[in-house]
Amino acid sequence: MTTTTTPATATTPATPEVPTDLYVRVQHFYAHQMQHLDHGRFEEYAATFTEDGEFQHSPGVEPARTRPGIVRELVEFHKRFDGDPVRRRHWFDHIALERQEDGSVRSTVYALVVTVRPGGRPEIAPSCVVHDVLVDGPDGIRLKSRRITHDQHF
């Protein structure tokens, strides 16, 4: 393998530069956004997208589009839990940002879904990666698109 013999170069910073303030606002945005989702506040979750936002929550499915479309998709998706007293929590880690040429921000984030049923122990699955495109406008951060990939599919 050539990787063993080529010396590592490091003439560029190891981390893409983004403003401190932006990085922190993205973290806080995710915190509220995902607590909205996990508490079934689908309107509030959808409102974190741009008007024309796209949300593909599972690989291979058609993305939901626009805020009403995202709400509809979430209501539909959660029907599988009707009568199943389940609580789900989406954990995020390692928010890696990269500024795009058009001013938007690409965000790549680890995610784990924690599922709990009454009296049970948490199941932690699946492991995913969140691929977001964020825009930072006058009303703050919004998601232009979100696409989820699953680690166990490869």
Next chain:
Amino acid sequence: MTTTTTPATATTPATPEVPTDLYVRVQHFYAHQMQHLDHGRFEEYAATFTEDGEFQHSPGVEPARTRPGIVRELVEFHKRFDGDPVRRRHWFDHIALERQEDGSVRSTVYALVVTVRPGGRPEIAPSCVVHDVLVDGPDGIRLKSRRITHDQHF
């Protein structure tokens, strides 16, 4: 469900505004605070509360009050691990802050408890939510109250 037909409105920011500096100091506060707790440094953990701070670590139990009271409660609680070589780590995620009218800050945070015994694999349970009220004074951030809810009780 009306949520499928009501269009989402988004006239307000999706995320409550808090100063960047405050958000970061809360993150760092939690990092040191929980490492104190998990390493059995109960005095240091108690010192992260205000003098009259309240800590309810489990639903349904009477909260511990004042720093000495919190230390006593922790010593008492950890007697269950006497002779049991256990290491526990409290993980936090999605720190959602909201400024209160009195100047304090409400903080709602996901938590998972990781428990490890020698040679064993980590058990990850329970899944909790941390409900904190923080104050930011001349000595930095302190907890006015902490209340924990458990996800498997519902």
Next chain:
Amino acid sequence: MTTTTTPATATTPATPEVPTDLYVRVQHFYAHQMQHLDHGRFEEYAATFTEDGEFQHSPGVEPARTRPGIVRELVEFHKRFDGDPVRRRHWFDHIALERQEDGSVRSTVYALVVTVRPGGRPEIAPSCVVHDVLVDGPDGIRLKSRRITHDQHF
């Protein structure tokens, strides 16, 4: 136990002070660094160390030294996964920083390794603590040394 009777003192801040900007850049550094590692970009991972950086990924093994040495060590270590379609993700939590007298920054971080195989469920083990020494130079943050301890060894 004397801890039950000694009142907690809190004349010092509960959290070591570090600049907000530094704390955020460390978070972002880790996000990209660990995504490099988990995607097998060993050159990029090694480039997050100083030229003379040291990396001890497991207790009791000799640390790898210099960037080419770190790449070699990672290539060697990952041979155990040859023919094993495994995906690993290193989660971090509770980044606790402390400025050292020489200007470097000590960083103590919780870590969990998430391992996924096709069609399987994530295994979450081991639970570790990352002990880093960071330097903040003209090219941004770099790791001077990283040492990992494992929670199930004690």
